[in-house]
Amino acid sequence: MQLYSFFNSSTSYRVRIALGLKGVAFDTLPVNIRVGEHRDETYVATVNPSAVVPAIVDGQFSLGQSLAIIDYLDAAYPEPRxxxxxxxxxxRVLELSxxxxxxxxxxxxxxxxxxLQEVLKVSPEQKDAWYQHWIAQGMAGVERLLxxxxxxxWCFGDAPTLADVCLIPQIANAxxxxxDLSRYTRAMAIYAHAIEHxxxxxxxxxxxxxxSA
Structure with missing residues (x-):
């Protein structure tokens, strides 16, 4: 299997986790979204019409969108679910995911x-405030559900699910x-456990x- 991925993409991170949990061997084909490689004509035409990462190629089958990929992996490689x-x-898992x-x-x-920065011309401080606002809004909901x-x-039991696969990359990016994630104690306890796996x-x-740093 081939995985088109960018190291800092949380959606790519989700798929990497899922492949690792299932023990599916894959080759990483980096796509640098910082310089627009995801919009390359060949990539869009032959790999991912959505012009994003991640994407997989499994034999003759290609697929984009992380949740669709993970659902496919669950069907094609059913253990562990x-x-x-x-x-x-x-x-419940889909609710949190x-x-x-x-x-x-x-x-x-x-x-x-x-x-926000290049078109709307917000300052770096305003961009950070935007990011932190929506993290606070979303993570408060995550913590209430948890x-x-x-x-x-894990999020729901003694084995990781799609919920954990989505949660850990989001926390890493935040x-x-x-x-400030200190108030999300249950989420952070799950994160601390997961990153040791x-x-x-x-x-x-x-x-x-x-x-790259």
Whole structure:
């Protein structure tokens, strides 16, 4: 399998974790979104029409969008499952995953931050305030959900799920942007546990072949 990835992309980070948890071997093909390689005509035409990372190529099958990729991996490589089959457990995992992937991530990804600075001409301080505001809004919701429904060492039980796969990259990016996460005690306890797991550790940005400080 091939994974088109950028080291600091939280969506790429999600897929790296999922592949590691499932023990699926893959080759990393770096796509530098900082310089626009994700908009390269060949990449868009042959790999990912959405012009984003991540994307996978599995034999003759290619797919973009991290949640679709992870759902595909659950079907193609079913052990361990990341999206539970039990109706209520599945709904709970998807609830938290959606909060992160739909409410937090889209307003804070690189293309939004670049638009704020390059088109709307906000200052670096205003850009940071934007990022930190939406992290605070989203992580408060995450913490409330975890406080009400979480159990075990992971978000939902004694094994990682899609919820953990989404949560850990989001926290890592928030830390990189100097957000105060101290009030999210349950989320941070899960993060501290997860980063010791080999699949999460190997998926970290600093471990990627295209890493740069």
């Amino acid at each position: 990341l999206i539970p089959q039990d109706t209520e457990a599945r709904a 959606s909060l992160i992937s739909c409410d937090i991530h889209p307003v804070n990804n690189l293309r939004i931050l670049k638009y 406080s009400r429904h979480s159990h075990g060492q 830390q990189r942007m100097r957000c 080999p699949a999460f550790a190997q998926a970290a940005p600093a471990m990627q072949p295209d890493y």
